[in-house]
Amino acid sequence: MKNNENIVLEVKNLSKLFGKNKVPAFEMMKKGSDKKEVAKKLGVTVAVNDVSFQVERGKIFVLIGLSGSGKSTVVRCLNLLQKPTSGDILFEGKSILSFDKKELLEYRRHKVSMVFQSFGLMSHRNVLENVAYGLEVRGTKKAEREERAREIIQMVGLEGWEEMNISQLSGGMRQRVGIARALANDPDILLMDEPFSALDPLVRQDMQFELLSIQKKLNKTVVFITHDINEAFKLGDMVAIMKDGKIIQMDTPENMAANPVNEYVENFINSADKGQIYSVKHIMQTPSCMMRTKDGANHALKLMRDNSVSSAYVVGDKLELIGILTLDDAMKVRAGEMPMQEAIVRDILTTSEDTLISDLLAVAASAKYPIAVVDEENHLKGIVSKAAVLSSLV
Ligand SMILES: Nc1ncnc2c1ncn2[C@@H]1O[C@H](COP(=O)(O)OP(=O)(O)O)[C@@H](O)[C@H]1O
Ligand SMILES: [Mg+2]
Structure with missing residues (x-):
């Protein structure tokens, strides 16, 4: 167990089931049935199955797995876009499930920010207005929020594009706007759900580099989702690999590459480029x-x-x-x-x-x-x- 002070987020035995027969589904799972059997027998989707992990402050925690393995559901639970079926999520030691309305609002506005794959930008607003949006919602005065937005825009390499319309931007630039918008809120934690998956490889490498340097500079905690093992190993201080709603291995990239727990992990890792795992x-x-x-x-x-x-x-x-x-x-x-x-x-x-x-x-x-x-x-x-x-x- 790590020093508690350093743990920003703690996920404890998180499960999320979709469907009506959740109680019998849990019974089946307790007896050892897997996702497929539960779906077949009860029509319940076990999206997340007894997942636990801790995220250290200032680190990048990566969840990786194939499509449908439950990554997005986990990350949506972290800001309560999805309500866990069971388990708990602690932010700085306090259960976010116990938050009242006001605390939850505060948590979502100031503590966590989400960056999506699909950008989620407002097309009728320009770059500056998109980046300043979160501050606007918070009630920050116009001059102040624009100043802050300009700083962040510069940081993500979009200086000079402030007045540009979103529709005029390339995919890579839109994603920079998405990151800038999340950063403008100055959250403790950035939640990033496959933010770079839609980008072509070169732009993607640029963005990975950009994220690493921003993260170092601002010392943000990041929960990053990807289905790309190279991206996971490049970015992650800690990597958790998910399959059928469960975490099957969680370790540093180097340890995972050196000691895969089973063939599944091994195959995943074999598809990785070794140069992306090992450092100087x-x-x-x-x-x-x-x-x-x-x-x-x-x-x-x-x-x-x-x-x-x-x-x-x-x-x-x-x-x-x-x-x-x-x-x-x-x-x-x-x-x-x-x-x-x-x-x-x-x-x-x-x-x-x-x-x-x-x-x-x-x-x-x-x-x-x-x-x-x-x-x-x-x-x-x-x-x-x-x-x-x-x-x-x-
Ligand atoms: N709102 C929902 N209703 C029903 N099933 C869902 C819902 N969201 C996700 N699922 C199911 O949960 C499982 C995990 O999905 P998801 O978390 O999106 O996986 P990933 O992000 O790894 O692709 C999938 O089987 C998916 O079909
Ligand atoms: Mg997903």
Whole structure:
């Protein structure tokens, strides 16, 4: 069990049945009948069957499954667009089922915002008015809501399109408007039901990237639904895979990929692109050759010789990355043909531990030296070679 403070949403034994004979349906389920048997015998659809999960603040929780597996129903229960048949949903420790009208309104206006696949925008309003809509409903003054809307519009990359009519926008741009509208409410939680599924692949990748950067910047909690395993693994801090209304596995993408609980999950994962699962930290190596500027060319050459490599990473006192010294240049420095400061190549490729390998492919292919992995303060954490990148994909 995680620290409660960090848990924004907790779903406990949630079930949602559609149809009249719910009580006998529960009886059948208790005795082990599955969705199909209950539907056949009683005409009851078990959309969600005893689902439990927790969503941590500032994380992206992904629900993935085939069409009809119950994803939308779960997410609709989270803002009570659907009423659970049984189970509970806690927001910051309080049951949303116990909310009175006023609390529920407050919850829907300020705590959760939904982004749909079908955009759900108002076509007779322009971009700015659509984004400002939630604030308008809340009674925010015009000048204030427009200022806020403009900020968000800029953030989702729609600056200059404020006055444009929705009908003039492409699918990708409409979805940006949808996200901006949800963000304008400044909710704690974004609920996103297959928001990118209708977009073509390139636009979709842009939007995934955009969502990740917005989420990092604003530290939003996101519940994201998809039927695409690549999207799930790319976005999810935690991924739950659903089948017939049940969660059959819930884990980080890496753990799930490493230990699928059954063949169903395994098949799902096999359809994924490996580069989308593993990040740089899984393949990076400790730089065998690290030196400081004051170490001098002789020391550098010895290091390279001892480690059979042709370059060394030059770091400062706090391990901050300065650049690379190549074998050729180190020899020139030793021969007095070049000062050390000039010999250090400072313009080198860097990446972070969390970068997905797929996002590194293009640069790795053309990189002259192994790519340096640095943290936010530019401290050298490791290196990734071209060979490591390419071999991780097979
Ligand atoms: N309003 C409804 N009335 C009856 N059955 C529904 C309703 N909504 C969803 N269902 C059924 O519940 C199951 C789960 O649906 P849904 O949550 O939409 O799945 P997903 O989003 O994973 O495609 C499906 O079998 C679907 O037909
Ligand atoms: Mg759905």
